[in-house]
Amino acid sequence: MSLSVRARHRWILACSLACAAPVTHVAHAQDRGIDEGRTRFTRGIELYKEGNFHAALAEFRAAYAAAPSFRIHYNLGQTLYQLQDYAGAMRAFEQYLAEGGDKIDGERRKEIEDDLVKLRSRTAKVTFAVNVSPAEISIDDEPRGMVQQQPLLVSAGRRRISVTASGYQTETRVLDVAGAQELELKFELKPIVTEVLLPPSSQTQSTIPAHRQKSRTPFYVGLVTTGVLAGGTAVMAAVTSSNHSAYEKALEVPNNKPDIDDARRATRTTALAGDILGGATILAAGLTVFAFAMTSGEEPPQAAKAPPTKPTIRAVFAPNAAGVTGTF
Known part of the structure; x- marks a missing residue:
């Protein structure tokens, strides 16, 4: 030639x-x-x-x-x-x-x-047996028509043979074909499975923990307490000042020992109460500042708990078939 x-x-x-x-x-x-x-x-x-x-x-x-x-x-x-x-x-x-x-x-x-x-002498006859009809044959990526009962003429050498069908996965084989051979190749095409996931119910959906602000309740309690104690300290200071004025007036009156003793005692009592309330106010103020610092920012997220296993359902569609799979 x-x-x-x-x-x-x-x-x-x-x-x-x-x-x-x-x-x-x-x-x-x-x-x-x-x-x-x-x-x-x-x-x-x-x-x-x-x-x-x-x-x-x-x-x-x-x-x-x-x-x-x-x-x-x-x-x-x-x-x-x-x-x-x-x-x-x-x-x-x-x-x-x-x-x-x-x-x-x-x-x-x-x-x-x-x-x-x-x-x-340089070609072989290949018969194809495919579980799906109609199916198309390609040799070396060149379409060679639909699968027929009669053998297909194939050149000797290394050949790439593919069989395709609508709705099925393509199967490809690489074969070394010798001349003057008669071969039979069987192909079992697998259907392309399309899964449709049904929407899960609200009970099966896991809840992702949201970041939350820390509670400021301790701070507000401390703030109110500090305010009340500060108010009590101010009242005691005013009463002590009044009692001290009465005590000084009692000292100006001669032969007034009982009144002097009463005024002195009242002054000491209110002064002591004022000191106690003042110390409590200072302590409450310190605790309130600490509570403010501890309640600032957000709470650290907690690991989400795995929801209990719930039944799952999947719809499966394939050529000439349909079904439902899942876990129960």
Whole structure:
């Protein structure tokens, strides 16, 4: 399958594309298709000569889509062979022979048949058994259609085979395929499970402890107590001052010893009560300041207690199935 063979038949394809359109009464769309097909085919030949087989393959396929001709299958087969896609080359050559029929001369047919013998030794037949239908097959990331009962032609070598189905997880395997083999591959696709979490009841929701301000009750109690004691101290001070004035007046009266003793005793009593209340006031004021400092800020958060285990329910949906799971 040399390049010279394809170059020799370039003129044949160009003529076939030119002759595909009627001489008169042809639609403009068909004219554009013929022109595009001829341009893309020529570009494919150039890319093939440059060794850019992937780009050449794309141009040959676009040429066939624009202006179908059985002769393009020959170029497709040659390009796929260079890309070591032996299965694709074999299909292209078989389609070339089927569509070309008696339009292919004997020498060319013999050449293609000899190539097919070589290609059969470089391909394997793989039968797929999948638990889901319909399922699609991809080989080396190229779609190869739906899973069928008849074997699928696969090129020899390391192949990446994937099987997909709607609603199921894709399963991919990498296999080393030998030529002239007949293989059977079994795929068990697993459904894609969609879980719908039902909203938990208010009883099952854990409460996150909120930060709270410290209670100021001790401070307020101390403040009131200090105020009452300070008021009592002031009253005692006033009474003591009055008693002391009465005592001094009693001293001015001669022979007034009983009144002097009563005034002295009253002064001492009220002065002592005032001192006691004053000391209590100072102590209460100190405790109130301490209470103010201790009740400032927020209480440290406590670790949330784990709620008791409650029944949980989950709705589960899968292809052709639905159910409920949970803990009770």
